[in-house]
Amino acid sequence: MNNMEYILEAKNITKKFPGVVANDNVNLSVKAGEILGLIGENGAGKSTLLKVLNGIYPYGTYTGTLVLDAKEIKPENTQDAMAEGIGYVPQEINVLKNFNVAENIYMSDLRLNRLKAADKQSKNVFVNFKVLYKTTETFLKDSKISLDPKADVRKLSIGQQQMLMIARALATNPKVLILDEPTTSLSSGDVQRLFEVVRGLRKKGVGIIFVTHKLSEILELTDRVTILRDGKNISTFERKDYDSNRIIADMIGREIKNMYPQRESNIGVEVLRVENLTVDHPYIANTNLIENISFTVREGEVVGLAGLVGAGRSEVCMAIYGLAPAKSGKIFLKGKEIKVRKTSHAVKQKIGMISEDRKRFGLNFVWDIKHNIAISNLDTIARGPFVSSSEMLSRVTPYYDKLRIKAPSLNTKVTTLSGGNQQKVVIARSLNTLPELIILDEPTKGIDVGSKNEIYQLINDLASQNVAVIMISSELPELMAMCDRFVVMAEGRISGELAKAEATEAKIMEKSVISFKTGQKELGNG
Numbered sequence: 001m002n003n004m005e006y007i008l009e010a011k012n013i014t015k016k017f018p019g020v021v022a023n024d025n026v027n028l029s030v031k032a033g034e035i036l037g038l039i040g041e042n043g044a045g046k047s048t049l050l051k052v053l054n055g056i057y058p059y060g061t062y063t064g065t066l067v068l069d070a071k072e073i074k075p076e077n078t079q080d081a082m083a084e085g086i087g088y089v090p091q092e093i094n095v096l097k098n099f100n101v102a103e104n105i106y107m108s109d110l111r112l113n114r115l116k117a118a119d120k121q122s123k124n125v126f127v128n129f130k131v132l133y134k135t136t137e138t139f140l141k142d143s144k145i146s147l148d149p150k151a152d153v154r155k156l157s158i159g160q161q162q163m164l165m166i167a168r169a170l171a172t173n174p175k176v177l178i179l180d181e182p183t184t185s186l187s188s189g190d191v192q193r194l195f196e197v198v199r200g201l202r203k204k205g206v207g208i209i210f211v212t213h214k215l216s217e218i219l220e221l222t223d224r225v226t227i228l229r230d231g232k233n234i235s236t237f238e239r240k241d242y243d244s245n246r247i248i249a250d251m252i253g254r255e256i257k258n259m260y261p262q263r264e265s266n267i268g269v270e271v272l273r274v275e276n277l278t279v280d281h282p283y284i285a286n287t288n289l290i291e292n293i294s295f296t297v298r299e300g301e302v303v304g305l306a307g308l309v310g311a312g313r314s315e316v317c318m319a320i321y322g323l324a325p326a327k328s329g330k331i332f333l334k335g336k337e338i339k340v341r342k343t344s345h346a347v348k349q350k351i352g353m354i355s356e357d358r359k360r361f362g363l364n365f366v367w368d369i370k371h372n373i374a375i376s377n378l379d380t381i382a383r384g385p386f387v388s389s390s391e392m393l394s395r396v397t398p399y400y401d402k403l404r405i406k407a408p409s410l411n412t413k414v415t416t417l418s419g420g421n422q423q424k425v426v427i428a429r430s431l432n433t434l435p436e437l438i439i440l441d442e443p444t445k446g447i448d449v450g451s452k453n454e455i456y457q458l459i460n461d462l463a464s465q466n467v468a469v470i471m472i473s474s475e476l477p478e479l480m481a482m483c484d485r486f487v488v489m490a491e492g493r494i495s496g497e498l499a500k501a502e503a504t505e506a507k508i509m510e511k512s513v514i515s516f517k518t519g520q521k522e523l524g525n526g
Contacts, residue, residue, distance in 0.1 A: 042420025
């Protein structure tokens with residue numbers, strides 16, 4: 001194949017960190033008008049390669065060559081990469097919440113001068129907002145992105161914020177667009193809207209690198225897929241040669257015969273009862289974010305909180321765990337009413353939580369792995385005011401081993417870990433509290449297929465040990481497979497409850513789109 005077909009090539013990229021070779025002579029290429037899937041386990045080297053392409057790791061800190069449009073490029077920072085024509089949308093939502101949509105899109109655009117006062121002779125240095133909004137409206141329409149240029153970003157759904165980040169990258173008119181786990185927090189409707197935008201970009205000749213842990217998205221969207229493992233190229237498949245079993249085996253180096261391990265449910269007495277829980281909206285006055293929520297969870301039971309993104313599932317769990325103040329309502333643990341005003345109260349009551357926002361609630365990025373795990377239960381390893389290093393090590397090592405955290409050692413700083421391995425540290429930290437009730441908010445978010453399988457087995461193990469489990473997942477097949485019962489939410493309220501025997505994806509979705517405002521069913525974007 002003629003190399004001139006490729007719009008971007010990364011040749012023999014090697015990037016090293018102390019004790020780790022993150023990329024070992026990695027090669028990657030994408031054509032103009034092609035959607036290339038990039039997949040691999042957590043720690044396979046995907047994020048490192050993306051940061052090389054995007055200039056986060058500047059030229060000179062790695063070996064190898066980058067070629068864009070048949071010309072070698074040497075980006076020393078993200079602005080260089082953007083100027084060359086490489087757009088990048090990171091995995092984590094990162095928008096400017098005190099600005100509107102139009103300001104977010106063009107805030108860092110070096111061509112903002114064209115949005116200043118129309119009179120070139122004018123010395124007015126202020127942005128002409130009439131021109132800004134008109135320019136943004138035209139741009140969004142051409143990009144087939146449905147956003148209001150004047151919309152307050154704080155009031156956008158997660159899906160809309162994700163589309164805003166993509167719009168911001170597209171505003172630089174990239175030749176290549178890198179999307180790093182763009183569907184992680186999106187509802188199924190938002191995912192399809194994203195796919196429509198990506199396919200539109202393909203028609204315009206943009207080369208797209210699409211990074212995901214969801215094999216179904218690779219099979220549905222991409223034209224070709226490249227697989228990394230342990231920092232090395234393993235294989236590349238054309239669409240016509242796609243075979244899901246072979247792709248998974250190449251990703252993780254082994255076959256998985258049963259993605260969702262079976263569990264024999266042995267459900268015991270009530271552990272948690274929530275009655276009429278109501279939480280104020282943080283931004284809109286006289287509005288409840290969640291309203292009159294009531295449900296129970298029993299020993300050994302996995303209860304799935306289902307619903308669209310934005311339905312209020314996470315907010316319910318945050319209120320139970322003391323991360324969000326409850327306006328009214330009661331929480332009972334083993335029949336006794338408890339007051340949970342902060343997370344330390346929850347931990348003392350043997351409640352654990354794994355938040356989907358690991359950066360905000362899950363980890364201390366200055367610390368190493370062992371301290372991040374141990375901090376959740378220091379009483380077990382403290383001797384008066386001192387902490388025993390040997391007991392800390394013996395305490396945290398089983399979690400490190402069981403979850404297969406990929407790192408040189410327990411002394412590795414968590415900031416150097418891949419997103420998926422950071423998530424494993426968050427899980428270990430919560431398990432270290434020995435909870436009787438554990439809340440799992442998107443526990444497999446950003447995690448590879450092999451690690452997901454391990455976490456599913458861990459959930460089964462917790463249930464078999466009589467731990468009560470609340471699970472939130474935006475992946476319905478995952479929720480359906482793992483849960484014993486489903487509490488469905490819509491618009492901050494409970495819209496229905498289903499036993500495992502009667503639950504289907506269609507029934508859950510039907511209850512997820514009920515509108516309490518109109519009394520009808522409507523398909524929202526979550």
